[in-house]
Amino acid sequence: MNTVHRPRRLAASILAAALAGTGLTVAVAPAAHAAASDVVAKLPISTYSALAVDNVHQRVFVADANVGSNYNYGLVAVYTFTGERVSTINFSYHVSGLAVSADGSTLYVGQRYGIFVYDTETLALKSAPGVYADQCGREVVVAGGKPYYTTQWTDYASQCGTATTQLDTLVGGNLQRTGWNDAGKLLLEGGPNDTFVMGQALNAAAPNPFVSVFDGSGDTPVRTATRRFADDAGGGALNLKDVAVSPDGAKIALADAAAGTRLLNTSDLSDAATGYRPLPDGATATSVAFSGDGKYLARGAAATGTTPDLLVQPADPADSTAPLEFVFEGSQDGDQVVPRGMEWSADGSRLFAVTTNAAGNQFWLHIIQPPAVQYDVRFTGALTHSPAQAVAGEALAVRGKLEWDGPAPGEPLKVKATRTDANGTHDLGTFTVKDDGSYTVLDEPDLVGDATYSVSYLGDLTHRPADGLSTTVTVGKAPTSITLNAPAEASQATGVQITGTFTAQGKALPERATLKVQRTDRLGSGVLTSVTVAADGTFTLNDLPRSRRDVTYTVSWPGDDLHLASTASATVFVTR
Known part of the structure; x- marks a missing residue:
């Protein structure tokens, strides 16, 4: 059954409607929560290989790998941009690897014994040239008007992780082996201007995998840049799960299960001057994709609980706008984004993401539309704080109010807060804005003197950033006290x-x-x-007085950098 669903992280409620005759259930968020839409289709596959998008005819293709046996059948499921399945292409052997030509007219499908070529409009088979047999699953990419594809042969499927993979192509319909090869899986990703990227998966035969850029415009590919990542001690090796090339071809993003999202300069594969922020704690990178218009970057992950599995954010790493976060939650969504599981439409209006369950035997296609409009946000009034006299080491609450235009957010807005004191600026984290716009920043200043609290709103894909407010609080020393319990009378003989x-x-x-x-x-x-x-704060004072009559005992503490001094006295009448 195909289903459509809006993740609970993006809206508080949904309105479901069935599309007659399609088996498609649509969940539509109320206008008050229309931050983004997420249509979900349950995929008719039990394994996953590849995802490809035809922007001309607005089709999405998903391949069921089903590798491992000569007797396994394969299929490619075909969907519209709205999530309706329109066709299923069946194969006698496993299929893996999909690519659409630059003009959107041709779909290339990697099959065990051939490269099947289809008309994307009619889905009619145009040709099926035979190629070297593949046992482990292909990658397919188009560059220079021809397909490049991987071929990996082993006697046993268990050897696929380390067996040699060849890079082949078809020139004039004829098979051509390029001579490029290496151990284990080789991932392929297309770029602009007839370029493509090859990345090696981490495996026992390749402890320091590479990423390389190729010019595929000629009859044979020419490598233009390459890089390995491990240091001299072997640390920092790439654990590649996905590759994405920016629409202008200037940047390459890698989903690295060890390092998160790496951003590289395409020209020499050096690290970009500014990289992306780390994924949330507990999230492991699985997929990455630039939107076709260059505005957004999608970062897929494997995570559990309430940790986001997908972040959609500005593609510019210097833009601190907060991302849209998606948490996928099992039977209706899948549990994580699969490796190599995301593609965008050319105009950036839709993100297509494949998720799987924890067992890895069920799959869902998410069609996400980021909001096209952003609204203004502003701070109103002044910041206040309580208690009126702040003291070092005690809780302090700084309060303010925020207003926003447009519909109410599907997720509560959050303000970012900092404290600046004599020791520098300290990040206090983010704090939730209530429905009435109020927010409270909680802190425990640890230094006596002036502390300036600043709040700002970084923005998200629905709301623009807003300049913040500041207030300076004088932090004093914390009070101390001494209490004494003394007898009214004592004797020199027995003491005090x-x-x-x-x-x-x-x-x-x-x-x-x-x-x-x-x-x-x-x-x-x-x-x-x-x-x-x-x-426990108690103490005992013992003394043998040297004289009779009134004797006064004064107990004092001098204070320190964070605490005030205190003193207390008690008078005892002393007899013989």
Whole structure:
């Protein structure tokens, strides 16, 4: 059954409607939550190989790999841009690797014994030239008006991880082996101007995989740049899951299961001056794709729980606009984005993403439309804080209000906050904006003096960034107190015992406090042995008075960088 669903991370409620005769269920978000739409189709496959998009006829092709046996059948499922399945192309052997020609007229399908060529409008088979047999699954890409494809042969499917892969092509319909080859899987990704990228999957025979750029315009491909990533000690090796080339051909993004999203300069494969922020903690990169208009980057991942499996964000890594986040949740969505599982429409209006469940035997096609309009956001009023007197080491709340234009957001907006003090600027994280626009920044300043709190809104794909507000708070020392419990009368013979409690607010003391003790009697004043406060804040003072009548005991603590001093006194009448 094909289904359409809106992830719960993007909207609080959905309105379902069935499309008659298609088996397609559509979930439509109310206008108040229209941040992005996510149509979902359940795919009729049990394994996954490739995804390709025909922008001319608005078709999406998904291949079921089904490798591993001569007896396995393959298929390619064909969908519209709205998620309706219009056809299924069946094969006598497994299929893997899909590519659409630059003009959208031709679909190339990698099959076990051939490259099948279809008319994308009619889905009629145009030709099926035989090629070297493939046991492990092909990659297919088009450059220079011809397909390039991988061929990997082994005696047993278990050897596919390390067996040699050849890069082949068809010139004038005739098979041609390019001579390029290496161990394990070789991923192919097309780029503009008849270029393509080849990336090697990490495997036991290739502990330091490569990425290479090729010019495919001639009869044989010419390598223009190549790079390996491991250092001299073997660390930092690439664990490649996907490759994407920017529409202008200037940048290449890699989904690296070890390092996240790498951004490279295509000319020499050096690291770009500014890279993308790390994926959320707990997310492992599986897929990456630039939108056809160059505005967006989609980053797919494998994650659990509430950690996002998909981020859609500006393609410019210097743009700090917050991404749209998608959490896929099992039986209706899949659990993660598959490797090599994303493609965009040429105009950037739709992202096609394939997800799978934890077992890897069910698959879904998501058709996501990022919002086309952004709305203004602004801060109103001034920032306030409580308590009125901030002290070091104690909670402080800074409050403000935000307004936004357009529909209510499907996800609560978040403000970013920083604190600047004598030790520099500190990132306090993000804080949720309530439905009425109010927000509260919580902090625990740890330095006495002026602290400036600043809030800003970084924006998202629905709302533009907004300049923030600042307020300066004077942070004082935390108070301390000493209480004494002394007898009204004592004797010189038995001595004086006074108990007490020392309390320090704010940040905990680095060690137990030591209190100064002074005794004043008719003979004068003198300092007694200091007392150390126990872990529970209590202490005991014992003394043998030297004179009778009133004796006053004064206990004091001098304070420190974060705490005020305190003192307390008690007078005892001493008899013989």
